[in-house]
Amino acid sequence: MTGLLTRMEAGERIDATDTKTKNDIEDAFAFLTREVEPGSDEYMAIAAEMTRKTGGVPRQMFNYMRSVLNSGEPEQVAEILEYANALKGVGQSNLIPWEMYQGDKALNDALADYEFLSAFRGSVGAAEYLTDLAANPPSDAVTDTLKQHVKNLDVADVVSFFDEKGLDVDLGTGDQEAVIAGDYERLFESAYRQTGDLALSKNRALTELATIYGPNTVTGSSRLMRYPPQNFYPSSVTNPDWMSQQISDAVTEYVYGEIPEMSRSQEIARIVSWTSGEGRISRIGSACSPTARPPPKSIPGSRRRIRSGTWTTKG
Numbered sequence: 001m002t003g004l005l006t007r008m009e010a011g012e013r014i015d016a017t018d019t020k021t022k023n024d025i026e027d028a029f030a031f032l033t034r035e036v037e038p039g040s041d042e043y044m045a046i047a048a049e050m051t052r053k054t055g056g057v058p059r060q061m062f063n064y065m066r067s068v069l070n071s072g073e074p075e076q077v078a079e080i081l082e083y084a085n086a087l088k089g090v091g092q093s094n095l096i097p098w099e100m101y102q103g104d105k106a107l108n109d110a111l112a113d114y115e116f117l118s119a120f121r122g123s124v125g126a127a128e129y130l131t132d133l134a135a136n137p138p139s140d141a142v143t144d145t146l147k148q149h150v151k152n153l154d155v156a157d158v159v160s161f162f163d164e165k166g167l168d169v170d171l172g173t174g175d176q177e178a179v180i181a182g183d184y185e186r187l188f189e190s191a192y193r194q195t196g197d198l199a200l201s202k203n204r205a206l207t208e209l210a211t212i213y214g215p216n217t218v219t220g221s222s223r224l225m226r227y228p229p230q231n232f233y234p235s236s237v238t239n240p241d242w243m244s245q246q247i248s249d250a251v252t253e254y255v256y257g258e259i260p261e262m263s264r265s266q267e268i269a270r271i272v273s274w275t276s277g278e279g280r281i282s283r284i285g286s287a288c289s290p291t292a293r294p295p296p297k298s299i300p301g302s303r304r305r306i307r308s309g310t311w312t313t314k315g
Contacts, residue, residue: 016056017100025050029058038064044083052090057097066103069110072135078127081114096211109191112207113200138196146192153188153202155181158213158224161206169215170223180224184209 015021029050036043038060047061068080084107087097098104110130117126155177162169171177187205195201214228 016054016097017095021054022056022059022100025054025056026059029060033060039068048083048087048090051087051097055095055097056100057087059101062098062101062103062107065098066107069107070134072131074124074127074131077131078114078118078123081111081127082123084111085115108208108211109194109204112204113195116200116203133195133197137194142193142196146189149192149198149201150185150189153181153185155184157202157206158184158209161210162214162224165210167215168222172223176224180209180213183212 016025029047032046032050033043036046044061047058051057051061065080065084068076071077088111096104096108098107113130114123114126117129120126121129155171158180159169159171171180184205187208188201191201191204191208192198195204213224213226215222216225216228
């Protein structure tokens with residue numbers, strides 16, 4: 001626990017999904033709140049600060065948020081969902097700060113519904129709608145309208161949803177688009193069976209889809225991919241480009257047997273592409289110094305291109 005507190009103060013990148021780290025976060029929070037009333041302003045402030053420094057909300061805070069969601073009290077539900085929404089923006093990680101806990105989907109769904117509804121009904125009005133929906137779930141009659149709603153879904157909704165978030169995305173090939181459309185339909189069907197609300201179900205499905213798909217910000221590609229790395233690996237305030245850095249180092253070491261000294265700007269500027277003997281080009285990542293030696297002969301018929309320089313090896 002003391003080690004975690006030291007790392008927090010140092011601003012180190014912390015993987016909150018690691019089992020030991022989760023336990024350390026729980027222990028540290030228990031220690032810091034040993035004389036604090038659960039749900040008090042101080043309690044929630046300590047949880048927010050730990051989330052900011054570790055990327056993961058303490059388990060106790062997650063359980064408290066879930067208990068409030070089930071309280072049936074609209075004003076309290078609105079307050080805790082506003083708090084949960086704020087927590088998503090304070091962590092040093094791209095991960096949703098409670099996704100390592102069982103029951104995270106219920107909180108994610110409630111938050112997506114609340115964000116959508118509050119734009120039309122206000123915060124308490126949205127919470128009232130959700131608490132009423134929880135107390136009076138839709139009947140089996142929703143099955144009668146579900147099939148037609150699924151038939152009317154448009155995969156263009158996915159592009160529009162990302163566009164509203166400021167992301168210009170590409171659905172890819174016809175086959176790739178069909179897979180995305182299938183996932184959208186399945187997520188919508190699940191949401192509609194729970195809510196019986198067309199608009200709410202579409203938004204919930206698209207919100208969940210956006211946690212599975214996204215453009216690859218590490219490589220800069222706008223094409224939607226399943227499990228984009230920035231959505232599933234911790235980020236770092238002190239080293240935001242750590243994934244690109246690791247790719248760069250791994251490729252450079254593979255090609256040249258070492259990682260040459262260079263400035264960060266030099267490293268970012270260099271893209272290594274490998275053309276196989278069959279003429280297929282595969283973009284691997286950024287790497288290597290312009291003065292580095294040609295690649296080893298262990299890759300027969302390969303060609304490495306670094307900026308304007310091209311080296312060819314013969315096996």
